Amino acid sequence: MNIPIKTLQCFLTLVETGNFTRAAEQLYITQPTISKMIQRLEETLGQQLLIRNNQKVELTQAGILFQHSANQMVGQWHRLQEDISNLTGLKTGRLRLGVCPMMSSLTISLLNRFREKFPGVEIQMQEFGGFGCEQxxxxxxxxxxxxxxxxxxxxxxxxxLLVRYPLLVCLPKDNPFKEKEFLTWEDIASQPFINYNEDFSLAKLISRLSKEAGYKLNVAFRSGQWDFLAAMVEANMGLALLPQPICDRLPQDKLDFKPMEPPLAWDIALMWRNNLPLTPAAKALIDVGKEKFPAISQT
Incomplete structure (x- = not known):
């Protein structure tokens, strides 16, 4: 069975976008070309991989199985290319980097430093929640x-671990805790709470810590955008927990920020799969991260 890597990449892009038109745009090829590639792939395998309905594609059971193997094969090919490119030093290559939308701005200094040291490496960045990055x-x-x-x-x-920031309670200026120096889980549980989307690591952390403290949060709304969370707090729709770098960018005349007792922290890290070898570019990013954040990285 001879299936070109390009066909596997085409199949995976089509599954990711869920649409032939978007896949064609992303791959810079025509829609009929993709259709022919997928048709030949299904003929080679003797199985229907996709269900095509109203411009949308869905995986069959065979397609689900094939997607898993295709990811592994494309990943192995990517790693082989990176290792060969690195034989003469990290001059070229591609880094497939996942970033949580909430912290996109926090990556700028790290990526700038990486770009300065390795200008020939292409950074292919994708946004996911914490759980999505793990998947x-x-x-x-x-x-x-x-x-x-x-x-x-x-x-x-x-x-x-790269850096640690305090988590602060974000409240509207007119709130019932004005005179308190810090807030507790009991205080938080007494009010509507605005949490992050469930695939965010921070949402899982907040849920776990509140349960360990013996309190169930009254989650009124969820969002993956920190500015929208802050806008809902400002509109008196509930309280939220936000990292200090985010709080520093919000209007201080419209919102109030208080620490928690016991203190809560937001830990930012680089993470990778431990049973696969790191690509040279990924190793280099870890080294740059240790340079940028030496206080925690070297402890």
Whole structure:
């Protein structure tokens, strides 16, 4: 059975986009070309991989099985290319990097430093929540991810802590806790709470810590955008927990910020799959991260 890597990449892109038109645009080829490639692939395998309905494609059971293997094969090919390119030093290559949308701005200094040191390496960045980053690492569609701890799949994922920020309670200016120096889980549980989307590591951390403290949060809304969370707090729709770098960018005249007792922290890390070899570019990013954040990285 001879299936070109390009066909596997085409199949995976089509599954990811769910649409022939979007896949064609992303791959810079025509829609009829993709259709022919997928048709030949299905003929080669003797199985229907996709269900085509109203411009949308869905995986059959055979397609689900094939997707898993295709991810592994494309990942192995990517790693082989990176290792060969690195024989003469890290001058070229491609880094498949996952980033949580909430912390995109925090990666700028790290990526700028990486670009300065390795200008020939292409950075292919994708946005996921923390759990989504882990899933992409497990499926070998990312080399490394810049996201928040904790890790859900500890047995499969390794991490390098880079920096730690306090988590602060974000409240509207007119709030019932004005005179309090800090807030407790009891205070938080007494109010509507605005949490992050469930695939965010921070959402899982907040849920776990509140349960350990013996309190159930009254989650009124969820969002993956910190500015929308802050806008809902400002509109008196509930309280939220936000990292200090985010709080520093919000209007201080419209919002109030208080620490928690006991203090809560937002840990930012690089994470990768521990049973696969790191690509040279991923290793280099870890080294740059240790240079940028030496206080925690070297402890």
């Amino acid at each position: 992409a690492l497990l499926h070998d569609t990312l080399d490394i991810a810049f996201t928040a701890l904790p890790v859900t799949h500890e047995e499969h994922i390794s991490s390098q």
